[in-house]
Amino acid sequence: MKKVLLGSTGMEVSPLIFGSLPMGPLQAAKPPEEGGRLIRYALERGINMIDTAELYENYGHIREALAGYRGRCYLASKTHASDPETARKHVERALRELAVDHLDVVHVHAARIADPLVERRSVIDVLLQMREEGKIAHVGLSSHYICAVRKAAASPDIAVVHPLINHRGMGILDGTAEQMAAAIAEVAEAGKGVYAMKALAGGNLIGEARMSLSYVLGLAGVHGVAVGMLSEREVDANIALFSGAELDPAQWETLESGRRQLKIMERFCKGCGACVPACTNFALSLVDGKARVDEQRCILCGYCAAACPEFIIRVV
Structure with a gap:
């Protein structure tokens, strides 16, 4: 799979990013060994970035996938902490449970906060301190707010933005899909790395997955899209879609017939x-x-x- 630069971070990432949320206890509750095998399958086929979070409780799955793996894999996690002490604990737990010496990105996970640059200032400061300690390579921002994405464009502290975007605008808290797309273009123009979340609105848009994923991937400023995957079939289909390869209509019709609730x-x-x-x-x-x-x-x-x-x- 081709690689793209994630803004000004110097990270060359696959445009398809492994979204690990669905395999953990919040959703499918796959055992770490099973989840690890699936992530490893994806890594060996060219995906080289994994998105996780303190809340997902799936560091064991990722550790299983990385055991003995010699390729380059970028790791992005998130802290939902509202205070610096807890944020530091979240990062240190991630390092310990993933068995790595640093994380490539740690996002301030502030989905419902309109101005996290102010309301989570102390968290950002401790993440910047941990960056100086070599435990974090880049500080990011994860948000469902258009205004927060726009503010990140002007912040020298935020290197990567993880915005919610899908063609229906489901989940955006302060505007439309078109407005979020404009904010994404603006933040990418400012040199920030951008990888999108909720392109399928958490599964609500599975029935139109090909169109939904292509819409987000084609937006100006989007360098990658985090997609949750629970089977080798989903991994293969998404790699083909993101690589511009010929798609198997029957395979996609089967995948798009699934429903979640x-x-x-x-x-x-x-x-x-x-x-x-x-x-x-x-x-x-x-x-x-x-x-x-x-x-x-x-x-x-x-x-x-x-x-x-x-x-x-x-x-x-």
């Missing part, structure tokens, strides 16, 4: 409400003492599952 085991819901503020897209509420999901808003990220103390929410 957020499942709340209502019978066991105690109505504690912990899932509601965890939702990055305001898709959850309590109705008659039970958690309810607005499927029009839900982008199937699974963060609510991590917040549920009863473990009764799952993306399936």
Whole structure:
């Protein structure tokens, strides 16, 4: 697979980036050995960047994939911490559990914060300090806000931006897909690396996956797209799509026939409400003492599952 420069970072990455969220406990709950085999399969076929996060709880899967691997693989993680002490702990845990001496990118994971450059200033500062310590190569910003992406363009501290974008604009908190696309072009023009998230809106757009992925990949300023994959068949199909190779229509029709949804085991819901503020897209509420999901808003990220103390929410 061809490689592209990720902005001014000097990183030459595959435009298809392995999005590791779906294989962890928030969604498919694959065992680390099984998840590791799939990631290793992708690495050996040319994908050379993995996107993960503290919240995903899947560092063991990635460590399994990297064991004995001699190729270059870039690792990007995220911290959702609101204070510097916790952010440092998140990074140090990632280094320890991944068994690496540094991370290539660590994002300030601030999906629902309109101005993370102000509200997460102390977190950015500690990540910059860890960059000086050699534990982080680049500081990034992960956001669902157009205004946050635009502000990152002017920040000397942010080297990589991980914005939410899909052709329907699902999950964007302050505007349209067209407005986010314009912000992405602006931030890339400023020299930032850009790799997109939620091109399939967390699975809501699986039925039109080829068109949806091609739309995001073709946007000005997008260097790569993180795509969640759970099978070798998905890896092969996406590599073909991102490489401009001839596609197998039958294979894609099968893949696009899949559907995912957020499942709340209502019978066991105690109505504690912990899932509601965890939702990055305001898709959850309590109705008659039970958690309810607005499927029009839900982008199937699974963060609510991590917040549920009863473990009764799952993306399936």
